[in-house]
Structure formats: structure tokens, C-alpha cells
Amino acid sequence: MIKNIINFFKKSTVLILILSFFGLNIVFSFVNLKLDLSSGKAYSLSSSTEKILKKLKDNLEISFYVSSSDLPSRLIPLKNEVVDFLNEYQRASKKVKVKILDPKKDTKAQDEVDKLGIPEFQYSQLEKDAYQVKKIYFSIVVKYKDKTEIIYQANDLDNLEYNITSLIYKLTSDKQEKIAVIGKKEVFGLGEETDDLATLKKILRQQYEVNFFQIDKDSPVKEIDKNYKLALIFDDNQKTYQDEEIEKIKSYLNNGGQAIFFVDGVWVDKNSLYVSKANHNLNGLLADYGVKVNENLILSLASEMVNFGSTNYQFITNYPYWIKTNNFNKKYSLFSNVNILTFPWVSSVDFQKNGSFEKEVLVSSIDKSWQQKYSTSSAMIVSPENIIKPSASDLKTFPLIAGLKKNNQLKIVVIPSSRFVYDQFSSQNNNLEFVFNLVDNMISSGALSGIKSRSVNFYTLPALSDNQKDIVRYSSILLLPVIFGFYGFLRIFKRAKE
Numbered sequence: 001m002i003k004n005i006i007n008f009f010k011k012s013t014v015l016i017l018i019l020s021f022f023g024l025n026i027v028f029s030f031v032n033l034k035l036d037l038s039s040g041k042a043y044s045l046s047s048s049t050e051k052i053l054k055k056l057k058d059n060l061e062i063s064f065y066v067s068s069s070d071l072p073s074r075l076i077p078l079k080n081e082v083v084d085f086l087n088e089y090q091r092a093s094k095k096v097k098v099k100i101l102d103p104k105k106d107t108k109a110q111d112e113v114d115k116l117g118i119p120e121f122q123y124s125q126l127e128k129d130a131y132q133v134k135k136i137y138f139s140i141v142v143k144y145k146d147k148t149e150i151i152y153q154a155n156d157l158d159n160l161e162y163n164i165t166s167l168i169y170k171l172t173s174d175k176q177e178k179i180a181v182i183g184k185k186e187v188f189g190l191g192e193e194t195d196d197l198a199t200l201k202k203i204l205r206q207q208y209e210v211n212f213f214q215i216d217k218d219s220p221v222k223e224i225d226k227n228y229k230l231a232l233i234f235d236d237n238q239k240t241y242q243d244e245e246i247e248k249i250k251s252y253l254n255n256g257g258q259a260i261f262f263v264d265g266v267w268v269d270k271n272s273l274y275v276s277k278a279n280h281n282l283n284g285l286l287a288d289y290g291v292k293v294n295e296n297l298i299l300s301l302a303s304e305m306v307n308f309g310s311t312n313y314q315f316i317t318n319y320p321y322w323i324k325t326n327n328f329n330k331k332y333s334l335f336s337n338v339n340i341l342t343f344p345w346v347s348s349v350d351f352q353k354n355g356s357f358e359k360e361v362l363v364s365s366i367d368k369s370w371q372q373k374y375s376t377s378s379a380m381i382v383s384p385e386n387i388i389k390p391s392a393s394d395l396k397t398f399p400l401i402a403g404l405k406k407n408n409q410l411k412i413v414v415i416p417s418s419r420f421v422y423d424q425f426s427s428q429n430n431n432l433e434f435v436f437n438l439v440d441n442m443i444s445s446g447a448l449s450g451i452k453s454r455s456v457n458f459y460t461l462p463a464l465s466d467n468q469k470d471i472v473r474y475s476s477i478l479l480l481p482v483i484f485g486f487y488g489f490l491r492i493f494k495r496a497k498e
Helices: 002-028 047-054 073-092 107-116 157-172 198-204 243-254 283-288 431-443 466-497
Strands: 060-066 096-101 121-127 130-136 138-144 147-151 178-182 209-212 228-234 259-262 266-268 275-277 291-293 296-300 303-307 316-325 341-344 349-351 358-364 369-373 399-406 409-415
Touching (some): 073 096, 073 157, 107 138, 157 431, 228 243, 228 431, 243 283, 259 431, 291 409, 409 431
Parallel strands (some): 060 096, 178 228
Antiparallel strands (some): 121 130, 266 275, 291 349, 358 399
């Protein structure tokens, strides 16, 4: 009798545990609770995004237009991750609504993508021993009031949060902010021969009011209006900044203004490749804030291929004076969508102790870089055949972009390459994307600065022998089954003994 009662309680306990498990699952399905244990909180929204969402005054709609039935198998996990991450926006704010739509199955959704001009993009892969090409939708549309922004290909999961949140910030801004461009005259025309900044202007003007103006002593502009949230200041070796202009820039910066300087340490004539002293006259101004642009040129083993030929022949070679780098300060969200930066004829920067700003290097060269110092003692020509191979002791990292901060927000950025965003030099790299991110960050007063790349770190094993690798591999496969098998054996042995 007692044994039957004990067995009844055992069975009841198991039944109660099973019912409790399902009951708790049902209860917690209605609770917005999640524990993200990933490195860097890769599966959670950043605090910057949450702050922007809390300020929403009206409903915001995020629509993910994605094919389903004909989606390539390799994109199915990506689709699921995008959907999961979009739902984080909906959980963070009651004003956000997320919609998942398939235009190929929903005629209304098809009409919407046609109206918005969203195309299918072509995706190819080897599947079932056959090379297949499919056309699919994989786009995100963000709508707020009567304004709409589109991410045409939402397959960059690492930078998805930055891309979406920056669009939300743009859509919810009450006014169009203003940017001043100084040191360059506006050119009306297309192509690099007529306008070095054609692409930069075109994209910035989609979001900001961009005005070019002169501030010399003959200009009617007596000061840089503080309503300009940012100034882009250029050196093109055709202009020497006068004392009056420098005082206007300094007054603007000292009264809360922000600036990105595109200045050279030395000037390289792109036709003759002859090097001369930079004559922009901005070194004293930058020194007042604690930044020095050195009179040198940085070379690197990571460099661009450049065509030094003519219409009659082609001479393409690696040109160490056009250096490439991905050595970024990952503390900043400035490198969303940025894989590589290219610097044509760049100098290094140094920090000085004066100035009231916090100083930080944003971008450095790779560690296989070296410098050539400028000297007036002999002519300096930076042609590929004049490059002297460096010794191992010459190779090191050089700081290339300097950032000055106040209250943890970037206020002044110095890029020691005046051609950094010229159309001619930025077509095969991410220079423009970096500058757009930098402009957005500075104009938003750091509202987007806390959004980092959404990536998960994978920790690899140290170098092991083949036998050690086999031990790790089979231990990982067999460990849990062996533990459960051993536990089951003990239970059976205990019951047999009873």
C-alpha cells in the first residue's frame, strides 16, 4: 500500500513538472523578457537606439519586404535573424510596428514596392549541383508620418541597427540641419573634371542643407553662422587662408561649432608627382586645439593599384603612397558599412598637450607602413620608381585621422588628405560612407555614437596538432551522450539493486 502511494506521488510529481513547464512557457510568452549573454550584446538594441525610440511622437512603421518561397537556402537564416532583430524595435517601443511582407504572394505588397521603386535583386548560388540565379526581395522600408526611407538590400546584418536607427533619426528630425563648406568653390556640373565633390554634395543634400561660401576679408560673410551644425574645411593648395578667415573659423569653433578638416601635410601635384610645402596656413589653428599635421607622406605595403600609363599604353602597379587601411578605432560607430579606407598622399598626425579637448586616434595605418619626411634640400618626386624599400625597423603604425572630443562627443576631426572624398579617389573604397557616418554622428550630437557593429565574436582554439584536434572534436560530439548514458546506467543499476 505504501509503495503504491509512493509510486503515485512520483508519477504525480512528473505530471506536475510537465504541466508547470508548459504553463510557464505560456505565461512568459506574454512577458517582454530576454537575456542577452552574447559578447557586446549583439542581439540587443543599443541604448542610443532606445533613447531615439523613446522620443517618438507618432507611430513608426518598419516593413520588411522579403521573398519566402523562392528564397535561396543560404539566405533563410539571415532572413530569420533580420526578422528577430526588427522585432526588437517593436518590443522597445509601442509606437513601432513591424510588418513582414512577401510581394510575390501579396498583391498589395507588390503594389507598394512598385510604387516605392524597390527592385528585386539578383542572387546566384550553386544548389543541388546546379548554378541557380534567383530574383528576390530583401528590402526594409521605414515610414514616419508622411516621410519614407528605404534600405534596398538589407543583407548587412552587422550594420543593420545603425542603418535603421540613422534613418529613424533622420525621419524624426524636426528641421533640416545646415552644413557649411569652406575653402572650395561650388561647381555646377557633373564628373570629376568639373566637380571633385559631386557625389559628396549629392548625398549630403538628401538630408542636409549644404552651402558653399567664402569667408575672406572681401566676403560679405562676417562670421560663420552658429546655426551651421558643421563646417567642412578644405585645402586644395590653391588657397592660403588669411588671418581674418582663421579668426572666423576659430570664433565658430570656440562658440560650439564643429568641423572636419581635410588638409595636407605636404602637397603633391597629381600630374608631375612633385612634392611641395602645403600653403593652406591652417597649421597654427590646428595646433591651438592640440593637433599637428606632420610634413611627411605615409607609405604602406597595403596600397592601391594605380594606372600610371597614358592613352597609348597601360602601366598599372601598386602605389604605396595611396595607402589602404582597416585599422579603425572600433569604439565608434563611424565604421558602419566601412571595410576599407584609402588615403591618397596622406600625412600622419600627432597630438600636442595643449587644448581643452580629449584627443583620440580614429584611424591608423597598418603596422607595415613607413614615412618619407619632406625636405627642401632636394626635389621630392613620388613616382613609383623612386620608392626605396624600407627596412624592418622602419615599419610601424601611424595615426592618420585625429578626433577631438568634448563631453564624449566629437567636435573636431582632422583628415590629413585633402583629396580623401574627391570623386576621383573614392570610387573603390568606403571613404564616402565613413564621412557620411562622421557627419551624421557629429550633427546628431552623438545620438548615433553608441551604435556599434552587431557582430558576435567567435573564439578559436589555439594551434593544435591533428591528434589534439581529433580529441577536441570527438569529445565535443560524445561528451553529453556519454554523461546521459552513464546517468541512465546508474539509474538502472540502482533500480536493479532495489
